[in-house]
Amino acid sequence: MAITLGAHQYGKSATRLVHVGRDGQEHQLVDMTVDVTLTGDFADTYLTGDNSRVLPTDSQKNAVYAFARRYGVAVIEDFAALLARHFVDSQQSVHAARVSITAYHWRRLGPHSFQRCGDETRRAIVTYDGSQTWVVSGLTDLVLLNSTGSEFHGFIKDPYTTLAETTDRILATVVNAYWRYRTGDGDWNASYQATRQALIDAFVQTHSLSLQQTLYAMAERVLAQCAEVVEVRLALPNRHHLLVDLSPFGLDNPNVVFNATEQPYGLIEGTVLRDDAPPAGRAWALSA
Secondary structure (H helix, E strand, C coil): CCCCCCCCCEEEEEEEEEEEECCCCCCEEEEEEEEEEEEECCHHHHHCCCCCCCCCHHHHHHHHHHHHHHHCCCCHHHHHHHHHHHHHHHCCCEEEEEEEEEEEEEEEEECCEEEEEEEEEEEEEEEECCCCEEEEEEEEEEEEEECCCECECCCCCCCCCCCCCECCCCEEEEEEEEEEECCCCCCHHHHHHHHHHHHHHHHHHCCECCHHHHHHHHHHHHHHHCCCEEEEEEEEEECCEEECCCHHHCCCCCCCCEEECCCCCEEEEEEEECCCCCCCCCCCCCCC
């Protein structure tokens, strides 16, 4: 029986970084978590414990902090690309690097005062293999709700179906969206804002017959309005709002009082692409 080492990678996860830009009277605050993943010629460390080709994960963490000081952190996609290129170009044993950044939103209260805004986060995932750069941006935990304009009916009924059909329901979800760019260069901040707004506008303006239909409408809107985006991946949990039976108390309930539940939930996922989208390469899978 032959035993072989399969795909492998390593890196430094959850490096917390807060960068304060102090140029000018208004400070610029960037709050993020950085994950680094490397692939390359690392088999010996797994098989024999030979670490001669291993860049310590502590060194990766230190590079994050040093680069933040040296170059600043104005745009997270650019910062991720800078780090990814550094790890590949400076280490012969590193063949590809992925840097994923989660940025947390703060609202300005004054020149140097801020308030953390909810749970929504911005994501950037940059992969570099020595010759090509792939950029994926995204957002997670964006909570949206339509109090009407949503239906769900005409579905399969089997022996275990108890769900009633409805032509008027609350539709609520937590948007987790990622989108792939055509090239490795762009105006990332402007594109992020435009894509985020397109997702929101489509959710608001779509009369929904299913969350699946809404998902497609959201991705379609992004691709129609943001020419630099070639692929959108969405995961939309259905945050159910169940109509409360008030008849025991002699009260009607014309879609006014609901029980908001978080678990269990339906999870709707989908990918929408342009027909001329270039191959994804390593954009989604570091080992591709």
